[in-house]
Amino acid sequence: MYTLGIDIGSASSKVVILKDGRDIVAEEVVQFGTGSSGPDRVLHQAFTKSGLTFDDMAKVVATGYGRFSVEQAQKQISEISCHAKGIFFLVPTARTIIDIGGQDAKAIKLDKRGMVSQFFMNDKCAAGTGRFLEVMSRVLEVPLDKMAEYDSKASEVVSVSSTCTVFAESEVISHLSNNVPKENIIAGVHASVASKACGLAYRTGLEEDIVMSGGVAQNEGVVRAISKELQKKVIVAPHPQVVGALGAALFAYDEAKKVQ
Amino acid sequence: MSKVETIVANFKAIASNPKKAIADAQAKTGKPAVGVLPVYTPEEIIYAAGALPVGCWGKATKTISKARTYLPAFACSIMQSIMEMELEGVYDDLKAVVVSSPCDTLKCMGQKWKGKCPVIQFVHPQNRGLASANTFLVEEYKLVRQRLEEALGVKITDEAINEAIEVYNENRQATRKFLEVAASYPQIITPVVRHAIMKSRFFMDKKDHTAAIKELTAELEAMPVEAWNGKKVILTGITAEPDEFLEILEEFGLAVVADDLAQESRQVRVDVPDGDEDPLMRLAKQWQNMYGCSLATDRDKKRIPMLVEMVEKYGADALIYCQMKFCDPEEFDYPLLYTQLENKDIRNLMIEIDQQANSLEQIRTRVQSFAEMM
Numbered sequence: 157m158y159t160l161g162i163d164i165g166s167a168s169s170k171v172v173i174l175k176d177g178r179d180i181v182a183e184e185v186v187q188f189g190t191g192s193s194g195p196d197r198v199l200h201q202a203f204t205k206s207g208l209t210f211d212d213m214a215k216v217v218a219t220g221y222g223r224f225s226v227e228q229a230q231k232q233i234s235e236i237s238c239h240a241k242g243i244f245f246l247v248p249t250a251r252t253i254i255d256i257g258g259q260d261a262k263a264i265k266l267d268k269r270g271m272v273s274q275f276f277m278n279d280k281c282a283a284g285t286g287r288f289l290e291v292m293s294r295v296l297e298v299p300l301d302k303m304a305e306y307d308s309k310a311s312e313v314v315s316v317s318s319t320c321t322v323f324a325e326s327e328v329i330s331h332l333s334n335n336v337p338k339e340n341i342i343a344g345v346h347a348s349v350a351s352k353a354c355g356l357a358y359r360t361g362l363e364e365d366i367v368m369s370g371g372v373a374q375n376e377g378v379v380r381a382i383s384k385e386l387q388k389k390v391i392v393a394p395h396p397q398v399v400g401a402l403g404a405a406l407f408a409y410d411e412a413k414k415v416q
Numbered sequence: 417m418s419k420v421e422t423i424v425a426n427f428k429a430i431a432s433n434p435k436k437a438i439a440d441a442q443a444k445t446g447k448p449a450v451g452v453l454p455v456y457t458p459e460e461i462i463y464a465a466g467a468l469p470v471g472c473w474g475k476a477t478k479t480i481s482k483a484r485t486y487l488p489a490f491a492c493s494i495m496q497s498i499m500e501m502e503l504e505g506v507y508d509d510l511k512a513v514v515v516s517s518p519c520d521t522l523k524c525m526g527q528k529w530k531g532k533c534p535v536i537q538f539v540h541p542q543n544r545g546l547a548s549a550n551t552f553l554v555e556e557y558k559l560v561r562q563r564l565e566e567a568l569g570v571k572i573t574d575e576a577i578n579e580a581i582e583v584y585n586e587n588r589q590a591t592r593k594f595l596e597v598a599a600s601y602p603q604i605i606t607p608v609v610r611h612a613i614m615k616s617r618f619f620m621d622k623k624d625h626t627a628a629i630k631e632l633t634a635e636l637e638a639m640p641v642e643a644w645n646g647k648k649v650i651l652t653g654i655t656a657e658p659d660e661f662l663e664i665l666e667e668f669g670l671a672v673v674a675d676d677l678a679q680e681s682r683q684v685r686v687d688v689p690d691g692d693e694d695p696l697m698r699l700a701k702q703w704q705n706m707y708g709c710s711l712a713t714d715r716d717k718k719r720i721p722m723l724v725e726m727v728e729k730y731g732a733d734a735l736i737y738c739q740m741k742f743c744d745p746e747e748f749d750y751p752l753l754y755t756q757l758e759n760k761d762i763r764n765l766m767i768e769i770d771q772q773a774n775s776l777e778q779i780r781t782r783v784q785s786f787a788e789m790m
Binding site: 221232233234235236237260271272273274275277279 | 758768777778781782784785788789
């Protein structure tokens with residue numbers, strides 16, 4: 157039995173196709189989110205690579221910011237629940253999740269059964285999210301996927317505001333005009349993201365294992381900064397960017413089993 | 417349309433179009449309108465002056481630009497939209513506006529008032545346990561009375577204030593009874609309807625509101641109670657607006673079975689005590705007796721156990737803290753309440769309330785996640 161989870165975020169669209177609620181047969185990411193061609197393209201990619209179609213799917217569950225825009229989905233489930241489900245599937249020892257996506261950051265507390273017992277989300281502000289890193293990447297002229305490498309070579313961490321992306325951008329420009337090495341600025345940018353995310357994570361009580369998901373978890377510099385701020389080990393989930401879609405596919409499997 | 421539907425539709429029409437509701441009430445009663453800003457005002461004195469007290473609680477999704485000249489960006493959204501509307505002349509038809517001073521922003525609203533009508537500001541004493549606090553508040557209320565008399569050109573007698581107290585106490589009692597009964601009828605008294613009924617108090621003559629709410633309560637009581645398949649929540653905070661937020665609660669099957677909102681239940685929580693003494697002293701004692709509100713100092717913070725007891729009493733599945741953005745008094749209470757709720761394993765969610773919010777998608781995600789947790 158195949159089930160499909162689709163996670164339409166603000167910055168990207170993700171799909172996971174599961175076989176029998178256990179094996180990932182397709183996982184695709186397109187870097188365009190809700191309101192764009194991203195959702196159609198990511199579905200097309202997933203079906204092309206797997207050789208499957210919608211007709212093969214027992215159930216489809218949508219999550220993410222654009223979850224109500226997927227016509228084919230039989231159910232919409234929030235990204236908090238889907239991330240919890242996906243993480244618990246991948247890392248059953250997880251008790252705290254830090255998820256940083258394109259537009260929001262979340263800290264989720266799980267109980268021993270993998271159920272969400274509390275969660276906290278960022279305010280209506282891009283600081284501490286993937287969008288913040290995108291803005292900084294552009295200002296610094298360093299590609300997103302190279303930022304962790306720069307960070308690893310930093311000799312010190314410069315101060316970058318975590319309150320507001322626009323203010324932080326002007327701070328970074330100021331550092332650049334003062335010839336501060338980009339490595340040190342990037343380490344500061346990552347520390348800024350970490351302080352914002354940790355502000356949410358502290359409220360959960362920080363039970364271990366602490367697991368990171370979301371696109372930003374692919375940035376080792378941010379992971380290091382979060383681990384340093386929390387003084388705790390932080391595990392990066394396998395397939396971090398598709399954890400939400402995986403959770404949705406698992407929920408779809410549960411739904412499909414109910415029908416049988 | 418059933419009788420209940422007709423009454424509810426009338427309440428919704430009033431709450432959604434205050435301007436028309438006030439005009440209708442004035443046409444019916446011939447009374448001039450006097451504005452009352454949040455949160456607590458001795459409306460009885462206004463009513464005794466033969467005027468219609470009308471609530472000024474801001475406006476949802478109002479674009480704020482002119483108000484920025486007079487208020488910092490971190491003033492709450494209710495005050496931002498009131499200031500914006502002052503500058504646009506929205507309140508110029510009012511004969512006066514009465515402003516209390518329970519928070520830092522409201523303290524300055526009288527000084528900054530840009531409307532054309534006179535503004536009457538007064539202060540509630542916060543050291544409320546002392547007898548001298550009542551003496552102080554009586555002096556404040558005397559000034560309110562005197563300035564209202566000047567603004568309206570009338571004499572406000574003790575007898576008229578005592579009669580107004582009776583009208584208001586009856587309304588508070590009828591509203592509290594309605595809220596008790598409504599908790600059993602979430603299919604009819606949805607979060608949006610419940611809010612409209614409470615909000616309409618601000619734009620109706622209280623005698624008319626009392627009559628309508630009594631009629632609705634009687635109609636509800638005659639109906640069978642049906643099982644509720646969704647979850648039950650209690651709201652606490654200053655307001656739970658806009659309606660779109662309440663619609664999200666409905667969308668995910670959450671019924672509001674009780675509230676501790678400053679705009680709603682806190683307005684009817686405490687009656688003015690009976691007695692033969694000076695009616696202004698009776699009104700002062702109502703403030704002394706007020707409890708469970710972040711704006712009325714309470715060293716014992718009884719609001720916290722009060723909310724825990726409310727959750728138990730109504731069999732609520734969770735509590736939602738409607739945190740008015742930038743409201744310091746509410747922000748100070750939240751950590752204390754959060755700790756207690758967590759200790760007692762009571763599900764809870766904090767939602768930031770902002771009248772100027774145009775997109776509620778993040779709130780939708782939070783509420784859906786919360787509903788999925790329960």
